[in-house]
Amino acid sequence: MATGTDLKELGVAVTGGTSGLGMALVRRLIGRGAQVAFVARNAEAVERIGTETGGYGIVGDIGRKEDIYPIALQITGNLGGLDVLINNASALGPTPLALLADTECEELEHAFRVNLLGPFRLTKALFGALATSARNGRGAAVINISSDAAVNPYLRWGAYGATKAALRHLTAIWAEEAKADGISFLSLDPGDMDTPLHALAVPDADRTTLKRPQDAAAEIVDALYGTLQDPINLRVAQRQ
Amino acid sequence: MTSANGSSGRPSKLLVVDWDGLIGHLPRAALGSCFSASDLVVANDAATLPASLKGIHCPTGNLIEVRLAAWESVHDPTQFTAIVFGAGDHRTRTEDRISPPVLSQGDRLSLGPLIGIVEGLLDHPRLFRLRLLGDRASVFAGLARHGRPIQYAHEPEPLALWDVWTKIAADPIAFEPPSAGFALDWRIQSAWRQRGVSFSTLTHAPAFLRPEIRRSTCGSLLTSRIAFLGILLQQSIS
Numbered sequence: 001m002a003t004g005t006d007l008k009e010l011g012v013a014v015t016g017g018t019s020g021l022g023m024a025l026v027r028r029l030i031g032r033g034a035q036v037a038f039v040a041r042n043a044e045a046v047e048r049i050g051t052e053t054g055g056y057g058i059v060g061d062i063g064r065k066e067d068i069y070p071i072a073l074q075i076t077g078n079l080g081g082l083d084v085l086i087n088n089a090s091a092l093g094p095t096p097l098a099l100l101a102d103t104e105c106e107e108l109e110h111a112f113r114v115n116l117l118g119p120f121r122l123t124k125a126l127f128g129a130l131a132t133s134a135r136n137g138r139g140a141a142v143i144n145i146s147s148d149a150a151v152n153p154y155l156r157w158g159a160y161g162a163t164k165a166a167l168r169h170l171t172a173i174w175a176e177e178a179k180a181d182g183i184s185f186l187s188l189d190p191g192d193m194d195t196p197l198h199a200l201a202v203p204d205a206d207r208t209t210l211k212r213p214q215d216a217a218a219e220i221v222d223a224l225y226g227t228l229q230d231p232i233n234l235r236v237a238q239r240q
Numbered sequence: 241m242t243s244a245n246g247s248s249g250r251p252s253k254l255l256v257v258d259w260d261g262l263i264g265h266l267p268r269a270a271l272g273s274c275f276s277a278s279d280l281v282v283a284n285d286a287a288t289l290p291a292s293l294k295g296i297h298c299p300t301g302n303l304i305e306v307r308l309a310a311w312e313s314v315h316d317p318t319q320f321t322a323i324v325f326g327a328g329d330h331r332t333r334t335e336d337r338i339s340p341p342v343l344s345q346g347d348r349l350s351l352g353p354l355i356g357i358v359e360g361l362l363d364h365p366r367l368f369r370l371r372l373l374g375d376r377a378s379v380f381a382g383l384a385r386h387g388r389p390i391q392y393a394h395e396p397e398p399l400a401l402w403d404v405w406t407k408i409a410a411d412p413i414a415f416e417p418p419s420a421g422f423a424l425d426w427r428i429q430s431a432w433r434q435r436g437v438s439f440s441t442l443t444h445a446p447a448f449l450r451p452e453i454r455r456s457t458c459g460s461l462l463t464s465r466i467a468f469l470g471i472l473l474q475q476s477i478s
Contacts, residue, residue, distance in 0.1 A: 056377050069401035070384035076287060077380040077412045080315060125402070127426075129410040132285055132441055180433055181426070 006225065008033035010138070011079035015062050015122070016089030017055070018045035020195030021145065024217035025086060026055050032221060037075045039089070062089045062118030063110065072125035082129040083138050084224060087119035087167075088145045093159025095200050100158035108159045115163035119144055120170060127183070134182030139228035141184040143220065144171045148189055157201075184227045190216035254423065272428040277436030284418035285441035287409035290387025290401060291416075292330070295351035300341045303327035306351060307390055308415050311445070312369065315413075317379045321362065322370040333393045343368055352386030354379065390416050414445040 012029050016022035017038025026038045030053050037056040040046050050057030056078040060067040076082055091114035094107045123142055134140040149157045150164035168187045175185035192198060194210035254266045256274065266274070275281060291308035305325040312319035326338030342365070349356035349370075359369040372379045389404040406421035429439055 050377075058377075058381070066400075069405065072405075073287070073290070073384045073401060073412050074377070074380045076410065077317065077383075078377055081411050125405070125409075128285055128287070128406070128408040131408065132410040135440065177426075180430065 006032055007221075010034045010083045010228075011081055011133075012036050012084040012086065013075045013079070013082060013126070014038045014086045014088055015118070016040060017057075018042060018049045020197055021190055021193060021213045021216055021220075022086075022088040023049060024213035025088065025220060026053055028214065028217040028221050030055055032225075034084075035079055037078050039071055039075075062087075062122060063091065063114040065117075065121065068118070068121040068125055072122065075126065076129050081133060082126050082140075083133045084141045084143070084228075085123060085126055085130065086143045086145070086220075087122065089118065090115055090145065090160075090197060091163075092197055092201055093157075093163075096203075097156035097160075097201055098158075099156055103159055108162070111159040111163045112166070115160070116166045116170065119167060123174070127178075130183045131181045139184075139230075140182060141186065141224060141227050142171075142174070142178075143186045143188055143224060144168075145220075146171075146187045146189045148191075150187075150189070160201075184230070186223065186227060188220055188223060190220060252423075268423055271423050272431040275432060275435070275437040278438075280438040280440065281432065282440050282442060283408060283421050283424055284414075284444050285406075285408045285410040285421070286414035286418050286443050286445050287406075287412040288389060288401070288404040288414045288417045289412050290383055290389055292388045292390045293351040293354065293356075293383075293386060294329075294388075295349055295354075295356070297324075297341045297343070298348040298350055299344070302341045304340050304349065305329065305337075306349065306356065306370065308370070309367075310415070311413070317376055317383070318372045318374070319359070320370045320372075322356075322368055323366050324368065325366065330391045330398075331393055331396050340366060352382065354382035354386060408441060410441070411443050413443060418444070 007029060010033070012034045014022050014025050014029070014036060015038070017026045018040040022038065022040070026036050026049065029036050036053070037058055038046075038049065039058045039060050039062065040049075041059065041061045043059045046057035046059050049055065056074070058071055058074045060071040062068070062071075091111045093111040094103050098107075130140040130142065144167050146168050147160070147164045149161035150168040152161070154161060171185050171187040178185060191211045193213050193216050194207050195213055198205065198210065252268045254268055254271060254274070256264045256266055258264070289308060293306045293308070295304055295306060296302065297304050303326070305328065307323045307325070308320045309323050310321040312321060324340040324343065325334070326340045328337050343358050343361060345358055345360055347358040349358065351372075355373040357371045357373065359371045361368050372382070374382070389399045389401060391399045404417040406418065407425050408421055432439055
């Protein structure tokens, strides 16, 4: 049974932490006792959410290669290591959504930088910290936020869907490769949520039919909690 | 780019010291086959801070470079023992660097987005106690934005953080890279695991511990189960 402090002393980093699902995750994790560092591009929003939640706000752009190690430095420096990384920041691609034949190459490249290369680079930079957490028996996990667009070929969602499909496959491979290091990799689809990103993609959507981000965040944190309780994490720690 | 991690194209090799003290050399790639079942490999997983900070000595207006050198208190990023140089950068050998302005207690240092205060002078004109103003998050943000990795004069190209973090880098407490760790990758660890070689890490930075703590730590290490195996990574210059 989840309690208000069951994630106490867990160090978690969330990208895209100032709006939508990311902000809901920051609030939910801190509410359950975790130490949270979150990343976003807008300095004012980072400061505001940091003040509101008590999380460590980090200004940076996951889509910029030059920002990744400075972000990783601040995550591990502020948290004293890292137990869980949640790659949540996402780029939609062209807006309004466009057919692939109308999508500029630069728009597709940008979506790949944010949705695939960014999570890859950040995970790689933090892999040592995650492995240390696993060796110390704390459990370690990477959650990559996915979408049903990763598996369904929705018209006009080409850039977003292609990058999320790639991220989903990257997660699956990394999950196999990192098992022995005690790091769990999860690809989680939160469903259609009432978020700024969804509003950008489907401006005329009936918001009453959409999931609240805080409900999706609660499900994701529950999944994380279950993963960290998995005895396989403890077995790996004992073996090492 | 020439980098601290041995990826400059120059061949690197391992210096291996066996139980009898005999020294031999192996290719760096041979590290994965160096150990046997029941051996324990211990590596330093410290990540490296961007510990070189350019700035201005406010009382004189002189350009300076401050290098963080030791923690005053574990995991408090606002207090360090630091070294100060005059104008210039890593391309000049440290022994040839311009002298810094004379520091006095209470002097203010403008270090990019960070403000430093000279808290006290130590037993060398270049050595002092530094306090960085701000909280933990703002100091790490300032270091991330303005700091550069400390590097040697023989590497003229500026290094980035990704050049000085080993693959196992975890907690950022080192002021210079724990360079032996550059020989390690996840493939080697997988190979060790398959052969029953254990792997563990400790986190250590030069001068990280005060002498009395260092003695205590070494004592506890000696009584542990560690079968010590020394590995030195020697960068070949031949």
